[in-house]
Amino acid sequence: MTRPCFEMTSGSVLTCVVEDAHAQAATALAPETAAPLDAVVWLSAHLAAVGRVVAPVATRRLGESAAALREGHRRDLELERMLRIAERRYSGDVLASGLDGERIRSAIAARLDAHAELEHARLAALADLLDDAEQHQLAEAYLDALVKAPTRPHPHLPHHGVTGGIAFRVDAVRDRLLDTMDSRHVPVPRAPHETRRPGRWGSYLLGQMQPERLDPPR
Numbered sequence: 001m002t003r004p005c006f007e008m009t010s011g012s013v014l015t016c017v018v019e020d021a022h023a024q025a026a027t028a029l030a031p032e033t034a035a036p037l038d039a040v041v042w043l044s045a046h047l048a049a050v051g052r053v054v055a056p057v058a059t060r061r062l063g064e065s066a067a068a069l070r071e072g073h074r075r076d077l078e079l080e081r082m083l084r085i086a087e088r089r090y091s092g093d094v095l096a097s098g099l100d101g102e103r104i105r106s107a108i109a110a111r112l113d114a115h116a117e118l119e120h121a122r123l124a125a126l127a128d129l130l131d132d133a134e135q136h137q138l139a140e141a142y143l144d145a146l147v148k149a150p151t152r153p154h155p156h157l158p159h160h161g162v163t164g165g166i167a168f169r170v171d172a173v174r175d176r177l178l179d180t181m182d183s184r185h186v187p188v189p190r191a192p193h194e195t196r197r198p199g200r201w202g203s204y205l206l207g208q209m210q211p212e213r214l215d216p217p218r
Contacts, residue, residue, distance in 0.1 A: 006136065012127035015120065017139040018054065021046035021146070022116045024187065029109050036090050036105055038187045040083050043112065044153045045188045047076055049145035050119070051159050052168055057138060058126050072118060073159075079111040083153035091182070147189045151175040 005016035021042050028039035059069065086104050088096035127135060150171035157171065158164045179186050 005139070012123060012135065013132070014054075014127055014130070014135045014139045014142075015123040018046075018050065018123060018142060019116065019120065022112065022119075025112060026109070028187070029105055029112070031105075036086050036101070036108075038185065039108065040087050040090075040153065041151045041184075041186055041188055043079065043083055043108075045146050045149040045151055047080060047153075048149040048159075048168055048171075049142055051076075051164065052149075053141040053145045054123075054126075054138065055160075058122055061129050062122070062125055072122075075111070075115055075118065077155055079108070079115050080153045080155040082108045082111055084155055087152060091184075143189070148172055149188075151179055151186055151188065 005013050005020070025039040025042040025046070027033055028035040028042065058064065064072075082104065085096065085099065086108060089099045089101060089104055130138065148169075150168065152171075152175045154167065154171050157167045159167070176186075178184075
């Protein structure tokens with residue numbers, strides 16, 4: 001999905017990789033697709049991943065002012081709060097069941113457009129300062145963070161610094177557990193897990209047969 005970005009011969013690889021999440025979310029928000037929870041997952045993971053690996057590099061290399069950082073954080077927080085409302089509305093929260101779903105979808109789409117515009121400008125400026133190797137490295141770091149990121153919005157928890165890093169990991173584990181319990185579709189790429197063969201007692205508890213071990217000839 002995002003790997004073709006690394007085969008580009010022109011343009012910013014970093015911008016291509018990061019903006020794929022915008023495109024995926026926009027598709028999920030489209031009326032004909034009607035998959036708002038997919039948009040919630042994509043944007044929650046995207047915001048968290050950018051905050052962990054891209055934003056610190058951009059702030060350092062671009063020398064962004066405190067005012068610019070506050071404005072960017074405010075806009076992202078507005079989007080995250082709307083995602084939290086959408087999650088409640090579409091996941092069956094009784095207290096949010098009366099909210100207008102179409103109005104929520106339109107509000108998220110509008111905030112996504114504003115977020116994407118600002119982020120595109122930031123990434124374009126950053127790409128001008130990074131060589132190809134640095135761009136590829138940062139793009140890979142973003143993709144790695146994306147597969148490990150929280151899949152639900154957490155607007156009231158820290159997003160930066162040491163506490164933000166702790167919240168990122170704790171929220172990610174919690175969200176993946178809830179996704180499994182809720183049988184929720186998670187469209188973002190997921191980290192591969194090595195399949196482990198159960199031992200004798202594991203097979204017994206699972207009701208599985210274990211292959212007989214042949215003793216070596218004497």
